[in-house]
Amino acid sequence: MKKHLFSKLEFYITNVCNLTCEGCNRFNNYSFAGWQRWADYEADYAKWAEHVDVDRIVILGGEPLLNPDILDWVYGINRIFKRNVQILSNGTRLNNVKGLYKALQTNGNWIGISWHNPNTIDEFEAEVHKFLHGKITKIEKDDPRNEYGADVAWVDENKVIIPLWIQYDFYDSAIGRDATGRFTLHNSRPEVAHNSCGFRRHKNYHMIKGKLYKCGPAALFPEFDQQHGFDISDADRAILNSYRPLSPYEYAERGQEFLDTIDEQLTMCKFCPESLDYKNRLFAVTKNQARKQYTLEPVV
DSSP states (O other), X not given: OXXXXXXXXXXXXXXXXXXXXXXXXXXXXXOOOOBXXXXXXXXXXXXXXXXXXXXXXXXXXXXXXXXXXXXHHHHHHHHHHOOOEEEEEOSTTTTSSXXXXXXHHSTTOEEEEEEOOGXXXXXXXXXXXXHSXXXXXXXXXXXXXXXXXXXEEEEOTTOOEEEEEEOOEEOOOSEEEOTTSOEEEOOOOHHHHHHHOHHHHTTOOEXXXXXXXXXXXXXXXXXXXXXXXXXXXXXXXXXXXXXXXXXXXXXXXXXXXXXXXXXXXXXXXXXXXXXXXXXXXXXOOBGGGTTSOOOOOOXX
């Protein structure tokens, strides 16, 4: 069978994040536990490589640099898929991962920073200068060398580059709280919510725990419900748990049908907002300093 080509796949490896970005669309601003070991899913992804090719691979979370196995994920994906890897990070752990610089020197791997507080970019630039080696060149947004379209980037004498995008406008998350403080979900028209969905629009297909998902929420709703318990009806909980991702071991049986319909709406799309109302929300802050001044101090 001919391999299916994805222009992009997002490997989601942790629910854990050290920031509280209001409106996080993967719900990592809450106390969402759980991270994945590379060794637990290596065989699954080796099987996937028999069925799919990928032009661009992104590792994200949560904050992927908080996953103790982050370098195993990078090198493992390099080896299995024969592709470089982008790590999508919030930037706060840049100097806290031993061996990260070497990983970014290898196989064309790179790290992109989604920065959530425009008032603290100078602080991050200081961290960049600690991380990079030798002569460091700052690349502004309109510079022809800014191949990633970042708001700013830095590159050192070894060609290790760190692009940064400023992102502090977030839209409403699928998860909110009701009058009693319990977690709840939207009750949208599925076709309207799906039509406006950012995951659908950008084809943000997710690999999570060795399986392929249409989007992040399809995988994360049940897991979040297990940890926190949504205030929803039994009927809605049945819908929430109804999605069946694709395993590489059942690719021959249902892979083509799954891929042919991956962009179609799901019944659980009702749980997401009907429109993407971007707002300048609370600046990201560390979870142990919620509602206080943001700092780059590591969270322990």
